[in-house]
Amino acid sequence: MFANGQTVIQLIEQLAPKHIAMENDKIGLQLGTLQKVISKALVALDVTDEVVDEAIALGAELIIAHHAIIYRPLAKLDTSTPAGKLYEKLIKNDIAVYIAHTNLDVADGGINDWMADMLGLPAEGRSSLEDVHTDKLYKLVVFVPKSHHEQVLQALWNAGAGDIGGYSQCSFNIEGIGTFLPGNSAQPFIGEQGKLERVQEIRIETIVPSSVHRKVVQAMLKAHPYEEVAYDLYPVDLKGRVFGLGRVGKLPASMKLRELAEKAKEAFEVPALRVVGDLDRDVRKVAVLGGSGSRYVSRAIFAGADVLVTGDIDYHTAHDAAMAGLSIIDPGHNIEKLMKPRVADWLRRELQQRKYATEAISSQVETEPFHFL
Structure with a gap:
């Protein structure tokens, strides 16, 4: 028996509850309907033409993505534009799109915890870079x-x-x-x-x-x-569980910034990355944040981090961080692709446990927009 769309999303929201997302984040069902049977759900980082083609070839009725396809209210749906053509293709092939963004970042066992795990930061002693929700x-x-x-x-x-x-x-x-x-x-x-x-x-x-x-x-x-x-x-007034964006923790032992950068390069499977700071500097306290981290440099400094691992650092922010004594490793925004196999594996286990035949598939399409020469 296949699960219906609502059941699949109820399971996803156990991993990444909607209420812990940052305010005004574009999450949830963005296109299509969940009132249908789902034989295959495709987990993707971005919803591009190539990802939609992949979903069509697989026969998937649902795409679960990290990055939204609709960021602001639509004044019209013009199918001659690139975005309009994408929406048209999804609608004609009856493929729904559901987004789990900052709720997946913030969640315990979500993107930021996965990043911390891959860099070797012990779970014990980790804290959030910025608190965003208190239950x-x-x-x-x-x-x-x-x-x-x-x-x-x-x-x-x-x-x-x-x-x-x-x-x-x-x-x-x-x-x-x-x-x-x-x-x-x-x-x-x-x-x-x-x-x-x-x-x-x-x-x-x-x-x-x-x-x-x-x-x-x-x-x-x-x-x-x-x-x-x-x-x-x-x-009651008792403070509940706190959910936060990013993670801060200590490596088991200090290492050179150069060593940590190489470890990040290998862990996140990137051909190159950018580093700010003295490569021979010893670092131990590490802050990580999936996606764009320029706005969180001051948070990392306040947390006492030696280095911040995040994406999309701009030139002037890099200078400010260097002057403040914070090293930065920028492996790019696309490293969030690590969510694809992990979310698919998690969903597959939950579906199998409930005896559903619905498949959860990790997208194999590379959506990195940059080429490294």
Whole structure:
């Protein structure tokens, strides 16, 4: 059985939730419909004519890309323009386009973490270069008959409740007496219509992040035996999980800037890269940022990084960084292509786990616009 488009995207949004994207980022469904069966989903960095041709040849009904094809509202759709021809080709071949951009950058286990992994930065001790989203926290309180206490508690935890900092499965539980009087239309799990009932119940309190609060409530209601469940959900001041752009971490040991540049060149599979700074300088604290990083040089300096690995550094920003003592390795914007096999592999595993026959395929088209001579 093939998955439909909505199911495929629900899985992608587990990896890269939309709510953690930067404000006004162009993400989500940009063209076509998800209300159809998907036999093949193609994962690409950019949506170019060549990528669309690849999707057509494969028989893919969906392209999941990192870079948007529509950046601003369209005043008209002129199919004589290059962009218009691209949209026309997609529409005529019934290929939908879905974009995961800064939400995939920011996500735990997303592009910036993949970059850090490839450069050898240990996961422990990593921090974000810039915080962009903090999950609001809610406290969930629910009253459960003693016989179903563990069942409901496990359902809450499995759905994502109970995480506080580095701790999981956090809850507070206290016994008491619950009372209720079933009416004539009620079908009580415990008790009888028209008779006041007193039940040994346990009050469960736990923390729920806003990103999963609907999922947690649904799981709780499904696991709870009562026809009408008594529960409260209210916001708390406790700071939730922070999602950020870029990563900063320390190499296991210092190395020369020249060595790190060579390592980046090999890891990101680029024929050349640009380096700012003394090649024989020792570096250890490294900041990484996929895409264009000129605006984040000051952030890297503030974080105490020795070197920033990012793309699209302009001439004057390079001078400013050098004067401030920050080295830069610029392997180009296109290194974000590393997302193609990783997103495809992740999606393939999730689909197979759910017994779907839908294929997730990594695009083989090279979309680097520059030639290196």
